[in-house]
Amino acid sequence: MIVILGLLIVFAVLLILRPWERRACRWRQDTRKLADGRVLFTCVACGAELALPKGRDPEICLAGEQE
Numbered sequence: 271m272i273v274i275l276g277l278l279i280v281f282a283v284l285l286i287l288r289p290w291e292r293r294a295c296r297w298r299q300d301t302r303k304l305a306d307g308r309v310l311f312t313c314v315a316c317g318a319e320l321a322l323p324k325g326r327d328p329e330i331c332l333a334g335e336q337e
């Protein structure tokens with residue numbers, strides 16, 4: 271019974287904190303939204319958008335900064 275309770279608590283914490291969303295963004299280049307020479311990247315994990323100069327890839331994750 272204690273084991274089941276522990277698993278439930280771990281599951282609830284994972285659902286609330288969602289650590290996998292903060293770890294890494296999965297950036298996808300959005301070629302339709304080119305503006306002023308920059309490239310727009312959209313994260314498929316958290317929905318963040320980031321505009322960068324051409325030739326650069328985003329290395330940071332914006333998850334958690336959208337609140």
Ligand SMILES: [Zn+2]
Nearest residue numbers: 295313315316
């Ligand atoms: Zn993200």
